Amino acid sequence: MKPIKLIITALISVCIGGCSSQKELQADAAIENKVDSLLNQMTLEEKLGQMNQLSPWNFEDLAKRVRKGEVGSILNMVNPEEVNKIQKIAVEESRLGIPLIVSRDVIHGYKTIFPIPLGQAATFNPEVVKEGARVAAIEASADGIRWTFAPMIDVSRDPRWGRIAESCGEDPYLNAIMGTAMIKGYQGDSLNDPTAIAACAKHFVAYGAAEGGRDYNSTFIPERVLRNVYLPPFKAAADAGCATFMTSFNDNDGVPSTANSFVLKDVLRKEWKYDGIVVTDWASALEMVNHGFCTDGKDAAEKSVNAGVDMEMVSETFIQNLKQSIAENKVSIETIDNAVRNILRLKFRLGLFDNPYVATPQTVKYAEKHLQTAKTAAEQSVILLKNENQTLPFTDKIKTLAVIGPMADAPYEQMGTWVFDGEKEHTQTPLIAIKKMYGDKVKVLFEKGLEYSRDKNTAGIARAVSAAHQADAVVVFVGEESILSGEAHSLANLNLQGAQSQLIKELAATGKPVVTVVMAGRQLVIADEVKVSDAVLYSFHPGTMGGPAIADILFGKVNPSGKTPVTFPRMSGQVPIYYAQHKTGRPANPTEMLIDEIPVEAGQTSVGCRSFYLDAGNSPLFPFGYGLSYTTFEYSNLSLASDKLTAQDTLSISFTLKNTGKYDGTEVIQLYVQDKVGSVTRPVKELKRFQRVTLKARESTQVSLSLPVSELAFWGYDMNYTVEPGDFTLWVGTNSAKGLTKDFSVSAL
Numbered sequence: 001m002k003p004i005k006l007i008i009t010a011l012i013s014v015c016i017g018g019c020s021s022q023k024e025l026q027a028d029a030a031i032e033n034k035v036d037s038l039l040n041q042m043t044l045e046e047k048l049g050q051m052n053q054l055s056p057w058n059f060e061d062l063a064k065r066v067r068k069g070e071v072g073s074i075l076n077m078v079n080p081e082e083v084n085k086i087q088k089i090a091v092e093e094s095r096l097g098i099p100l101i102v103s104r105d106v107i108h109g110y111k112t113i114f115p116i117p118l119g120q121a122a123t124f125n126p127e128v129v130k131e132g133a134r135v136a137a138i139e140a141s142a143d144g145i146r147w148t149f150a151p152m153i154d155v156s157r158d159p160r161w162g163r164i165a166e167s168c169g170e171d172p173y174l175n176a177i178m179g180t181a182m183i184k185g186y187q188g189d190s191l192n193d194p195t196a197i198a199a200c201a202k203h204f205v206a207y208g209a210a211e212g213g214r215d216y217n218s219t220f221i222p223e224r225v226l227r228n229v230y231l232p233p234f235k236a237a238a239d240a241g242c243a244t245f246m247t248s249f250n251d252n253d254g255v256p257s258t259a260n261s262f263v264l265k266d267v268l269r270k271e272w273k274y275d276g277i278v279v280t281d282w283a284s285a286l287e288m289v290n291h292g293f294c295t296d297g298k299d300a301a302e303k304s305v306n307a308g309v310d311m312e313m314v315s316e317t318f319i320q321n322l323k324q325s326i327a328e329n330k331v332s333i334e335t336i337d338n339a340v341r342n343i344l345r346l347k348f349r350l351g352l353f354d355n356p357y358v359a360t361p362q363t364v365k366y367a368e369k370h371l372q373t374a375k376t377a378a379e380q381s382v383i384l385l386k387n388e389n390q391t392l393p394f395t396d397k398i399k400t401l402a403v404i405g406p407m408a409d410a411p412y413e414q415m416g417t418w419v420f421d422g423e424k425e426h427t428q429t430p431l432i433a434i435k436k437m438y439g440d441k442v443k444v445l446f447e448k449g450l451e452y453s454r455d456k457n458t459a460g461i462a463r464a465v466s467a468a469h470q471a472d473a474v475v476v477f478v479g480e481e482s483i484l485s486g487e488a489h490s491l492a493n494l495n496l497q498g499a500q501s502q503l504i505k506e507l508a509a510t511g512k513p514v515v516t517v518v519m520a521g522r523q524l525v526i527a528d529e530v531k532v533s534d535a536v537l538y539s540f541h542p543g544t545m546g547g548p549a550i551a552d553i554l555f556g557k558v559n560p561s562g563k564t565p566v567t568f569p570r571m572s573g574q575v576p577i578y579y580a581q582h583k584t585g586r587p588a589n590p591t592e593m594l595i596d597e598i599p600v601e602a603g604q605t606s607v608g609c610r611s612f613y614l615d616a617g618n619s620p621l622f623p624f625g626y627g628l629s630y631t632t633f634e635y636s637n638l639s640l641a642s643d644k645l646t647a648q649d650t651l652s653i654s655f656t657l658k659n660t661g662k663y664d665g666t667e668v669i670q671l672y673v674q675d676k677v678g679s680v681t682r683p684v685k686e687l688k689r690f691q692r693v694t695l696k697a698r699e700s701t702q703v704s705l706s707l708p709v710s711e712l713a714f715w716g717y718d719m720n721y722t723v724e725p726g727d728f729t730l731w732v733g734t735n736s737a738k739g740l741t742k743d744f745s746v747s748a749l
């Protein structure tokens with residue numbers, strides 16, 4: 001047994017305010033001096049100009065306004081010559097020569113498209129996620145973009161919400177780790193580096209809790225849940241030095257986020273000491289009139305800046321109204337100065353005053369290294385949900401392979417939701433990759449069966465079935481076109497769209513081994529399709545290199561290692577479903593009688609009075625953290641250095657992990673903790689650590705984890721953030737529903 005020691009105290013190092021070096025502190029002081037001296041020279045109009053972010057429709061109009069100092073930032077200009085031209089106007093023709101920050105939604109890649117963030121989260125690999133963001137920053141900055149509106153770290157527990165695609169899933173800890181990784185990748189080692197782009201933690205806050213999963217809908221999250229569930233990823237982002245934050249569209253408990261001074265001022269600025277920019281979401285200031293929260297644009301501008309917003313995205317209520325508001329004493333000049341300070345500070349930190357232009361032409365886009373990084377990310381994002389009779393990987397017994405389905409060769413669709421700049425011509429689909437990489441091993445018979453994912457015309461299914469009959473195995477690519485997930489793309493029905501389910505069932509009826517590959521923007525309800533398939537791979541839209549990644553998995557060159565970053569429901573009505581639910585007074589028993597077993601005229605209380613659905617039960621189709629491998633792993637010998645601790649101690653956990661199968665493979669080990677009794681009810685389990693561990697066939701290792709007890713703190717009944725003494729249970733295992741377990745206790749000092 002090869003002993004390796006994995007001390008996992010912090011998966012990504014997080015620099016909290018106090019860890020700056022002396023040199024950094026001096027640099028910060030120098031920047032503050034520059035900010036103040038510039039601020040002293042600015043007119044009120046110029047200050048309001050800095051707070052104005054525009055999306056240009058007409059270059060000449062924009063140029064006029066930039067010249068007059070009416071614009072601080074632009075979004076959506078991606079031609080580097082044009083960017084340099086407008087920047088030159090800002091630097092050389094505006095009175096104070098303040099450069100613009102050019103921004104863009106670079107969410108999961110710029111030109112080289114990476115798996116959607118939900119897929120990146122499925123890798124459980126912050127290093128690969130950080131690398132992806134670095135690649136995106138290098139490519140985007142080459143076009144003059146120095147600010148991206150990512151990462152989205154909204155805890156997302158409802159797949160009806162299309163933006164779950166853009167999230168890192170349902171868990172606060174996973175969102176915090178992956179969001180931090182993205183921030184580090186985008187911002188690089190120093191914002192001053194020309195390839196660094198400022199990150200933006202969004203959407204602040206609770207946007208992922210939209211009622212009913214309908215985008216932009218209201219949320220009703222009380223402060224304790226906000227602090228225990230929705231805020232932690234944002235706290236991690238602030239600690240990681242995320243340069244900007246974006247307010248969210250939703251109103252929470254009646255207060256639109258853009259005017260929520262509790263989260264923007266009390267939490268973000270005062271508690272977290274945040275000194276970056278807070279920008280509104282697209283017109284979210286003016287939308288407060290639609291919310292019925294503001295009477296008009298002026299009221300909206302006042303409520304936004306008084307709540308702590310620094311910059312307004314596109315709706316221009318600040319620049320149009322705040323001069324008058326100041327004259328009327330409704331907004332103070334200190335409020336404006338603070339906002340402008342935050343904006344200028346970032347421009348200095350980005351080095352824009354010294355280096356405002358982008359060098360052209362650039363050749364970094366789609367660099368071979370970028371494509372390889374995207375392929376690695378795609379490989380690690382794919383989740384093996386089922387593999388009966390070792391259907392996968394394909395062996396050399398498979399001489400003819402039927403490749404079927406609307407997603408097999410859909411280069412645009414597999415890129416996923418945020419691809420303003422992605423180009424389908426550069427996307428490698430599974431069909432192309434299988435032919436190119438494995439065409440010498442298998443004869444490929446391709447039939448789409450359906451033209452696109454929503455296609456209800458079943459005319460092509462017969463041809464697909466006939467191809468299946470001629471083949472040794474079938475791989476059918478189904479899922480969602482990219483338009484079905486992402487912003488404003490909520491769904492009430494989470495089943496496979498169109499006739500895709502029928503397609504799979506008819507292929508399965510041929511008796512040939514059927515591998516179903518789902519490429520989608522969310523976890524879909526696929527219980528029936530899983531049942532009839534021999535193997536199932538789930539690939540959240542995998543991006544440019546999805547094809548080669550999936551091809552290598554199918555043929556065994558790569559062993560799948562992805563894990564579900566969200567819980568998969570059996571039926572849409574189970575949603576929202578997530579592993580960290582609070583303990584109820586009447587938990588379900590695993591043996592509950594379900595709808596088909598209940599006798600006619602059964603007595604009202606005869607099925608028990610427990611918390612579950614009569615038709616779906618309580619268990620998910622696949623729990624959070626689930627994912628198989630071509631090999632198998634065994635956990636044993638769990639031990640704790642001590643099971644009696646205080647809040648100052650660190651829990652030391654150790655166990656043996658063995659690869660018991662015949663393939664080399666990677667397991668994502670997971671540590672969950674339950675606080676048995678709290679001053680308020682607590683989640684059934686909470687993820688506290690995870691780590692990828694790679695082992696050769698038959699190899700074992702000793703894994704050591706350490707968890708400071710302080711990380712068991714939560715906001716309790718008195719709204720204090722503390723570790724409450726008492727009894728705890730921990731699990732170490734392969735997913736959130738399975739594992740070795742031990743109890744421990746924490747005593748008061």
Ligand code: NOJ
Binds near residue numbers: 202281282
């Ligand atoms: C609206 C979206 O909610 C936000 O995430 C995005 O960054 C902005 N539009 C800018 O495009």
